Amino acid sequence: MxxxxxxxxxxxxxxxxxxxxxxxxxxxxxxxxxxxxxxxxxxxxxxxxxxxxxxxxxxxxxxxxxxxxxxxxxxxxxFRYDAAANRLNFNTSRFDHVKDNRLKQWANHEYKYDAWGNLIEKVVGIVRWQTFTYDCENRLVKTETMADTQVESTSSYQYDSLGRRVAKQSE
Structure with a gap:
């Protein structure tokens, strides 16, 4: 094996x-x-x-x-995989390839990505979602969680000159 x-x-x-x-x-x-x-x-x-x-x-x-x-x-x-060991996307009665190696949907979750592959939006059902914002170096700088059109929480992230996350501020 x-x-x-x-x-x-x-x-x-x-x-x-x-x-x-x-x-x-x-x-x-x-x-x-x-x-x-x-x-x-x-x-x-x-x-x-x-x-x-x-x-x-x-x-x-x-x-x-x-x-x-x-x-x-x-x-x-x-979970299912193709011959190259890439995970396949489960879609009700069949397994599909995960296009661009980005999972778009799983159960009642939907995921959206930017051109660089960063997750920018996660939707759960019809009443809850999160948005993610990145800087020019693809570092997460802000998350916002919404529930029933109300902002539930917001977090901001800061990095040092070496790119290490050094602070998180939540509201």
Whole structure:
């Protein structure tokens, strides 16, 4: 089974083969905990979350994520890929190519991009959307969230001379 180079370094087998790659994060006093379980290939196979419940993950033979199942119809996701390992866009009864490597629609979300590939608008349903503004160096400088034609929140971002984000101001 081929493994991508970025994933290979994170899948080192434990020196003791009797130890399974599982992580338990559970404290009696903590109302939030999550348990992670991995398959023999090192892929995440299941999470148990006190808040969200159980989530199972399925993978193709090449290690690409095939599905995320929560047991609830509205939360499950399926993923498909073309021969070049590009993710395909799921459209009701068939999978389409994601044109220009930009996801335009998923479930009840719509996405719009500028000519440089920056996300400029995200619409959820018919009553909620976000707009994103970038500077000449493609750095996010402003976000605005609207709900029912009312401005819900606005955030501005500032960068230093090296292009690192150094400030966020929200209203």
């Amino acid at each position: 081929p493994t991508t180079c970025w994933a290979a370094s994170s899948k080192r087998p434990h020196p003791n083969p009797l130890i399974k790659p599982e992580r338990y994060v559970e404290h009696a006093y903590n109302p939030i905990h999550r348990r992670y379980e991995y398959d023999p290939a090192g892929e995440l196979s299941r999470t148990l979350d006190k808040l969200r419940g159980e989530t199972q993950y399925e993978y193709e033979a090449n290690g690409q994520l095939l599905a995320r199942n929560t047991g609830r119809v509205v939360d499950g996701e399926e």
